[in-house]
Amino acid sequence: MNVMTWIVGAVIGGMVAGMGVTYWLMRCRDSCGDREPQVNPVEQQWAEHERLWRDFCDAVSPLLPVLIAQLKVVVEETGRAADGLIERFQTIAQRARAQVEETTQLFGAMTDAQGDGQPTVARLLDETRATMEMFVQEVIKTSQISMKAVAVMEQATDSTASISQMVEEVEFIADQTRLLALNAAIEAARAGEHGRGFAVVADEVTKLANRSGHAVTRIRELTEGVRSSTEAAMRELGVLASVDMTPTLQAQQRVNGFTEIMARKTVMLEENVNKGSERANELADDIAQIVMSMQFQDITRQKIEHVYEPLEKIQFCLERFRSDQNTSHPPDTSLKEAMAFLHELEARYTMESERMVMGQVKQGRQDNVELFATAAAGNGDNITLF
């Protein structure tokens, strides 16, 4: 763009200078017009210069509108392209920031208590470990209680054995008592009338002995029942007490292993999500920077405007010169205004780089003029507070 600017600038300079020379030549010719025509070598040169100038004007005049139109098209097209790019970049930046927001919220729901009462992953893992530990402790406790219960049952079995021995003793006593009562009844019968009362006593003793016998039989049955039930309970409790704790402990270890892996993966996930968020933020910042870089479009637009505006004036001047060349009336105001515009072009510049280039060219330093322009463009403090 800068090259085009300087080429056009050089063309403008050449044209303005050429127009000045021609205008001077034409005035000289007019002032000499009243004299007798003489074949003069100087006049011949003037005539040649004038002819060349007319040829140049004829060639350039139709070219200028083309150059101006092309520059305007460049401004229009870069403007449209920049607007589109900015809009798309803004959309990308907004999407990147929205993605950061969504990821942060999603992961926040998994890792942070957000005041919504929902358990986090870390809390769920802790609770799983605690629940497993409680379960294992309960199993151990149940086993210990069962072993104690077995011991108590063994004591109960021993007691029923003692009861059985005592029942046999009571049965023996009942049998002996019944035998004794029988002997007493025999002796009472032998005593006749005197033994009648004793016979009644012996009969009652026999009845008591029989009842004792019945009670003994009942006690034996009950004792047998207790012994049988106790032994059955002991067998069940024995199974419970002798349960192998190894699988339970292994299960606990496995669950603890899973929860540790889950916890580690959660930490890794958190780190990756944070990195992803950082990158998305960096992306959004980079895109914002790109959007800001698009300011070049506004700056180049103005620079190109500052090229085609004088070109339009030059075109106007050329057209007027061509149409007025065969007339004798003096130049009108519009032509003077256009010339004034070209003379005061520097004052219309808005950028330091433009003024610097103009200054360099005016001093005849046209080499490396782009370097001066570039230096000026990035120079100085760009903020002033009044």
Add this chain to the structure above:
Amino acid sequence: MGKTVLIVDDSVSMRQMVAFTLQGAGFEVIEAGDGKEAVSKLNGGAKPNLVITDLNMPNMDGIALIKAIRGMAAHKFTPILMLTTESAEAKKKEGQAAGATGWIVKPFNPDQMLQVIKKVLP
């Protein structure tokens, strides 16, 4: 509700860029394509806390806009920042005399612009 900034520039892309910067910092934005449109919006009831305007615009330029705004009772003290490619001291003085609060030469740096806005906002 965030503070409102009126952006006046004939370049759509510049308005977009300034709006992008300001909206990202939580400002509400009103846009106008030249001084005339800006005055019309202010007369229509827009109440910006800050005006950022370009200098060279069709219909009404930045200096004329500043003078018009300073003539409105409601905006006599509203901060006005010029955002322009113009960097000549004479123009800056002209802007200052018209009532501009500050002058930023394009291209602008978003962070710098936000810092300046923070300084000049009441």
